[in-house]
Amino acid sequence: MRSATTIRRAALVAAAMASIGLINAPSASANWSSYISSWTDGEESRRWEDQGTYSQVQFRDCFAQNAGSSNQKVTLTERVDISFSPDKVLDSKTFSNCFKGSSYWSNGEWTDVPSGTNTLYFRADKIGQGGSCCLLFVSEVYVDTSKAD
Template sequence: MSVPNSIRRAAVVLTATSALGLIVAPNAHANWSSYIASWGQGEESRRWADESYSQLQFTGCTVEHGSNNVTVAYYRDVPLSTDPKEDSKTFTACFGSGTSNGEWTGLASGDWYFRAESIGGGGLLNVTTVSVDTTQAD
């Protein structure tokens, strides 16, 4: 028994539409919090939409098999192109009982993420609380 052409076309359109929805799914917007467990050098955060300002905070940092510092860089996510790097910041205050804070201003509108550029002595990074705040007013 053959399937009519109209049903086949409808199935193809439905499948293509569903796939497109997954491809263009929106990134997380604005402020968020999470944690980091056993990150190595080069690991990347999730993406979020931003317009001009971001503040990144790490609280409760430890490095397995390394020294107490981590350098993170902000990148703009540019589809089908090399992601431009904005700037790097080295965090040390989050080791022990403090919080490390990095601020980036004048960011281009778009999707952003941070990446572990280096982790003290090549160890693995753990952070109890990671926060991204895109509201400069606070």
């Protein structure tokens, strides 16, 4: 039979471990920034966890190599990563403003994100005229998961 002291120590260790887990738990806000180099049709962003119903993706300073001047654009879809099933495809957005120069941004907002905790990502479905012709370069990518920002 265990002593009361041993049981108390075990309880303290368990409580300490639980508090460390709370300190290191990821926050609900999953904002992040990055860049894109040499993407072609079908490339996917990293995944992030979101607990809201809103997501925003912004690109700054874009270039579509091998696309003509009239085809400097990219069409993105945001997706919900669903384990062991096809991913849920949300609306598509076409970004063209960021191709005008280094100080121009393109902005896509998704308000059709399912409620609850989701793992999201975006995919470049069509760069330039599409058909894997072109390579996408973006100097700055920003993902914002909070409409309040």
